[in-house]
Amino acid sequence: MTITRQAAEHEPVARVLPMLTVPHLDREFDYLVSAEQSDDAQPGVRVRVRFHGRLVDAFILERRSDTDHVGKLGWLEKVVSAECVLTHDVRRLVDAVAARYAGTRPDVLRLAVPPRHANAEKKIREPLAPLTPATVETPAWQAYSGGPQFIAALGDGRAARAVWQALPGESWPQRLAEAGAVTVHSGRGVLAVVPDQRDIDTLHAAAVEHVDADRVVALSAGLGPAERYRRWLAVLRGDARFVIGTRSAVFAPVADLGLVMLWDDGDDSLSEPRAPYPHAREVAMLRAHQVRCAAMIGGYARTAEAHALVHSGWAHDLTATRQTVRVHSPRVIALEDSAYAQERDPAARTARLPTVALDAARKALAGDAPVLVQVPRRGYVPALACARCRSVARCRHCTGPLSLPGRDAPGALCRWCGREEPALRCTRCGSDAVRAVVVGARRTAEELGRAFPGTPVVTSGGDDAVATVPQRAAVVVATPGVEPRADGGYGAALLLDTWALLGRQDLRAAEDALRRWMAAAALVRSRADGGVVAVVADSSIPTVQALIRWDPVGHAESELASRGEVGLPPAVHMAAVDGPSQAVNALLGAAALPQTADVLGPVDLPLGARRPAGLDTDMPVNRMLVRVPRDDGLALAAALRRATAVQSARHDQEPVRVQIDPLHIG
Known part of the structure; x- marks a missing residue:
């Protein structure tokens, strides 16, 4: 039986964007809207359309009275929901991100709009009481040059933009919560993007001290589809005014956005691993530019990209004076790992620490204060090498690095494929003796337990992260990024195996090392309260000097200048094109590159970089x-x-991956 449909009387044509995966179909298509669908089929809603004989998801972009299509139009198959989930501002942002990162709009939309959950959408909304404006006390911002003026601009609804250099010991969640609360009570929305769930929880707890809890929403992937969509709808419908989340929350449809904030933009987790690989910092700045709202990037350290915003005049500095920094910062000392000193002190040899660092730790423990020990790698012994020729021990099956999972482990374990290697023998010289290339957090905890007998040792890393530790004598061994906060601050911090961070073959190695060190050192008491940070590294290294002087701005200035000299981001824009040689050459040959383009390579795919999807594993x-x-x-x-x-x-070619300004170039 043939069903006769009648087209809508007003604007019967819907221009839709199908959610297709192929780049050449990233364009709009026109479909007819039936009279029954007309009320619900509005711009921004989800629909289903028939495309090449199969049903696909799509979004309506606009309703029209006519069409450019010369043939017969198909009908919308179904309006999935009348909820307008693609707002005008988010659609503009999606277009800008796709253009900035050479991606497709459907790929960006998958990041921006979460999958629908029908029950959450149909749930009856409880009306919220009107938000009562309140005065927010912000005396701590007076420590920063331009801080009071920035807060005043937020209260006035002006589009102030700043890069904030947080003081050591600063409670960054409280400062962000204050800035956000000032904006919310001025009648505008706030979006705060942080690296991980622990940061979300901390900032959320600070935000509800200043803004009604039902107006503050936390978005993260760990919520589950129903709860995440319910909270996202609260943002879409204007109920939530202070939105906190990880990288994908940067697309959240906050109504009347007045301020977008980003904390610790150097964290790798803010870079999206899915196409088109946008960075939350760049998306946030695009959004601030489009809607003319205020923006702030904050951190204990500073990236070259953030400093470039200040250097260009797009953002202003929010920094404290040198005298204020000296008052708040701990005493930082750089120590050589001296074999002579270790011979004189058996405990120093046991703990792999110079005597001066051990003395600082003992003094802090004697004062009933915890001591933080930062170790770059988790696990027991995460990397092994031949004791004779120093060749890295690798798996016979996949060539992955071999590790020792524990003291009593029967054999080494591959960190890539998980296979066990019960009998180790060097493929280069035949020796069966091995040595540790890097010592992990658990092995370090064992060694420190012997160096400080009777003192509790707490480990924090990976899935076993600890949020806070009490103010008592204890040794806390943590990997970067999961250092617990100590009530009252740590008495001392010891930064071990610094070469593992500084020695990486990576453009951002120095910048990332300083960021991780400063994040740990910022948890230590000020020098007036006896706080000491001991970094086991050569004091002549510029990055170590920046830590000693607590000068992240100077380090970022140097990084930006040096990258400009050699033509590396952010001084330039750079695209990485990965794939089989023939396919890459075909793509670049078909591209009408700007005359200023400089093509470099080819080189092998960097170690650790993922292969483009759809390629055979044996294809170079x-x-x-x-x-x-x-x-x-x-x-x-x-x-x-x-x-x-x-x-x-x-x-006619194999798949090729295009990344604009990737974090890791080679």
Whole structure:
């Protein structure tokens, strides 16, 4: 039986964007809207359409009275929900992100709009009481030059933009909560993006001290589909005014956005691992620019990208004077790992620490204060090497690095494939003797337990993260990023195996090392209260000097200048094109690159970088780099975006991955 449909009387054509995975179909298509669907089929709603004989999800972008299509139009199959989930502001942001990162709009939409949960959407909303404006006390912001003026601008609804350099010992959640509360009580919305769940919980607890709890919403992947969608709807419908979340929350549809904040933008978790690989910092700044709202990037350290915003005049500095920094910062000493000193002190040899560092730890423990020990790697012995020729021990099956999971482990374990290697023998010299390349947190905890007998040892890392420790004598061994906060601050902090961070073959190694050290050192008491940070490294290294002087701004200035000299981001824009050599050459050959483009490579895919999806495991993968001046960044992205669509339509090459300004270039 044929069902006769009648087209809607008013604007019978819906222009939709199907959620397809192929780049060459990233465009709008027109469909007819029936009279029964017309009321619900509004711009921004989810629909289902028939495309090449199969049903696919889509979003309505606009309703029209006419069409450019010369043939017969198909009908919308179904309006999934009348909820307008794609707002005008978010749609503009999606378009800008796709253009900035040479991606497709459907890929960005998958990051921006969470999957629908029908029960959460149909649940009856409880009306909220009107938000009562309140005065927020912000005396702590007076410690920063420009701080009071920035807070005043938020209260007035002005689009002030700043890069905030938090003082050591500063309660960053309280400061962000105060800035957000000032904005909320001025009648506008706030969006705060943080690296992980622990940061969400901390900032949420601070925010509800200033804003009604039902107006503060935390978004994270760990909530589950129903609860996450329920909270996201609260944001969409305007109930939530202070939104806190991880990287994907940067797309949250906050109504009347007045302030977007980002904490610790150097954390790798803020970079999206899915296409088109946007960084939350760049998305937040795009959003602030589009809606003309205030923006703030904060951290104990500073990235070259954040400093570039200040250098260009787009943002202002929020920093304390040198005298204020000296009052708040702990005493930082750099120590050589002297074999002579370890011979004189058996405890120093046991704990792999210079005597001066041990003395600082003993003094803090004697004062009933905890001591923080930062170790770059978790586990027991995460990397092994031949004791004779120093070749790294690798798995016979996948060539992954071998590790020792524990003291009583029967054999080594591959960190990539998980296979056990009961009998180790060097493939280069045949020796069966091994040594530790890096000592992990659990092994360090054992050694420190012997160096400080009778003192409790707490470990924090990975899935066993500890949030806080009490103010009592204890040794806390933690990996970077999961250091517990101590009530009253740590008496001392010891930064071990610093070469493991500084020695990485990575563009951001020095910047990342300083960020991790400062995050740990910021938990230590000030020098006036006896706080000491001992970093086991050569004091002549510029990054170590920046820690000693507590000068993240100077370090970022140096990083930005040095990258500009050699033509590396953020001084330039750079695209990494990964794939089989023939496919990469075909893509770049089809791209109308800007005349200023400088093509570099090919080189092997960097160690640790994921292979492009859809390639055989035995197919060799190369990387080509395309570098352009900052003014030509959008032109480069547009050229690669068009070439990717052309290659996708031809189906004559293997898949190629395009990343604009990737975190790790090589």
